Amino acid sequence: MQIGVIAGGGCLPLIVTNELKKRGYKVITVALEGLADDALSNHSDVFESINIGKAGQIIDFLKNNNVKEVILTGKVPKKLIFERKTIKPDMRALKMLFSAKIRGDNELLKLVEKELLTEGIKIAEISEFCPELITPEGVLTRKKPTKEEWKDIEYGFKIAKKIGELDIGQTVVVKERSVIAVEAIEGTDETILRAGRFVKNSIVVKVSKPQQDLRLDPPAAGVDTIVIMGKANAKILALEAGKTFLIERDKLIEKANEINIIVVGVKQP
Amino acid sequence: MQIGVIAGGGCLPLIVTNELKKRGYKVITVALEGLADDALSNHSDVFESINIGKAGQIIDFLKNNNVKEVILTGKVPKKLIFERKTIKPDMRALKMLFSAKIRGDNELLKLVEKELLTEGIKIAEISEFCPELITPEGVLTRKKPTKEEWKDIEYGFKIAKKIGELDIGQTVVVKERSVIAVEAIEGTDETILRAGRFVKNSIVVKVSKPQQDLRLDPPAAGVDTIVIMGKANAKILALEAGKTFLIERDKLIEKANEINIIVVGVKQP
Known part of the structure; x- marks a missing residue:
């Protein structure tokens, strides 16, 4: 059993990856650069730090590791979408961003889900794995x-x-x-x-x-x-x-x- | 022709009283203590500075000056209702405050209107007097x-x-x-x-x-x-x-x- 984790800021990703390891999962983690805690690398079986703007690279990493199910966890400050200097979006991210009608959190997150689904990757609910949260x-x-x-x-x-x-x-x-x-x-x-x-x-x-x-x-x-x-x-x-x-x-x-x-x-x- | 003005903070009360004077009104001003600009006394025919908590005193002043129509103008920061040390409400104000179900701005202001009406004082619309605003x-x-x-x-x-x-x-x-x-x-x-x-x-x-x-x-x-x-x-x-x-x-x-x-x-x- 293996599961992907896309990790933002805060301590939730650490808690989640720990919990997943405890339950015997192989954890494949994408740490969002500058947001995710470095300590995550010690709690993951496969680990890569990738800029949040590099949507293509994130998806390739998950596919190469044969991830079919991924958990999104941790904070991604919405203001990041206005910091285009630090994000440097790739073509895939730009396409996603410009297809958003209203840039509310949920709208943006739905785009991510849609994009992952086109590659056969499902987003799983954290609470399935960590109900005590x-x-x-x-x-x-x-x-x-x-x-x-x-x-x-x-x-x-x-x-x-x-x-x-x-x-x-x-x-x-x-x-x-x-x-x-x-x-x-x-x-x-x-x-x-x-x-x-x-x-x-x-x-x-x-x-x-x-x-x-x-x-x-x-x-x-x-x-x-x-x-x-x-x-x-x-x-x-x-x-x-x-x-x-x-x-x-x-x-x-x-x-x-x-x-x-x-x-x-x-x-x- | 005479009109009452209950004045809060900012420069709007000065602009309004000036405009009323220009149009020939006798202006009877209640300056809310600590909020209204002192300069207002020079722009009013009758002037008194009264604490916003003294609802009874404000109403008596208006009645004694035979005011039938009053304009409410200027800022009254809502946070004042939580500063009970500086306000020291009288019985009339306390009764009004405790009859409020939800303490939103409009709800509170409606209470003021109701209270004035029981004394035969109507609230007039500023824009009737100063349409250029x-x-x-x-x-x-x-x-x-x-x-x-x-x-x-x-x-x-x-x-x-x-x-x-x-x-x-x-x-x-x-x-x-x-x-x-x-x-x-x-x-x-x-x-x-x-x-x-x-x-x-x-x-x-x-x-x-x-x-x-x-x-x-x-x-x-x-x-x-x-x-x-x-x-x-x-x-x-x-x-x-x-x-x-x-x-x-x-x-x-x-x-x-x-x-x-x-x-x-x-x-x-």
Whole structure:
């Protein structure tokens, strides 16, 4: 059994490749240059670092290694598509990029899927291999939200879903039924910190987009999310149950308990 | 003929009171303490500076001066409702605040209107008195958008309307059919500057909320908006025609022409 991994930034690719190795897979990794952690080479059977712009080269590497199924994992900052100097796209990438009508995350990721499929490579869902990453439903910390805070969580969830529907971002920060910050290209951490400059005890809500394909990296939170929330004096992290990832769940919950942050998994009503 | 003015921050209240004086009105001004420009006292017939939390005091002042019609003008940062130390609301303000289900701008402003009406005071539309403030339709600068840029303006307009519908904010920054930044509590300037950290030549779109009541201050742009856009390397300012204000239009257009920024007024299709 072998499986390909296309790895972006963050620690999720390391966790995923480790998990795959544990389960006896031969792991063939494409590390996206400048994004993926170098340590990945020690966790893979076959490894190559390739610039994200070299779509042709990535596909050739996967084909040469007889990969039929690939996992996409790790962060690829959307702003990269505007950094054409550092990316240097090849013809195949350029063709893909120019066929995009709207350059939202999901649109771009669908293009990648289509391109891989023309070469007989399927994208697999990470959760099939690492179900323990999926956010469960319910309160995960010792501290629980108040009745008033549950209303804010519900309000934030609704707004976050709308923002996702428009393919803008996945995170909103709310307080007392007001939207304090909306994430677009700047990412979750900066959104949380910005909200912290205006209010304390805010509620961070992160959800999957309604059109989110779970074979592509779902939204995730890790220990660093909790640390950032601590800096921003945020109070509650509400994640969509079943459709987001909790990276290193035990460590994350431990840290949250330590600094009095509440973590909950919420299902869409 | 006399008219009341409740004045928040920025230079719009000065422009409005001046215009009213020119047209022969007796102007009775409530300057919101810490927000309104002190110079307003020289442009008003009757003037008092009152803390925004003292709703009872504001209403009594207007009634004592026999005001039947009042204009609300100038910026009132929404974050103020979270700064309860500086505001010190009176009973009347507290009652109003706690009757709000969702604390979006429009919801809060509707409460103010309702409260004034119980005292026989109507809110008048600024544009009745100062029609030259309203953004006209069409290209207002020497430079015009390209065909590709018009597509982005249309895309941004659509997204901005949706963001307004959710009562989040009025401004979005887009580029190549991607949303770069969404305004929430941080305000337009910070939103433009943030987008500038990620992309150049972006398009700033500012619209009224679909549910915007034009008797309340419509979204506005001034010379400072153009200066901020210059700092952020933004390229186009698209404002909703008929439903936003251009403050000091001539100076604004002159500055835009000088630093090669395009300004357009756009009607909802």
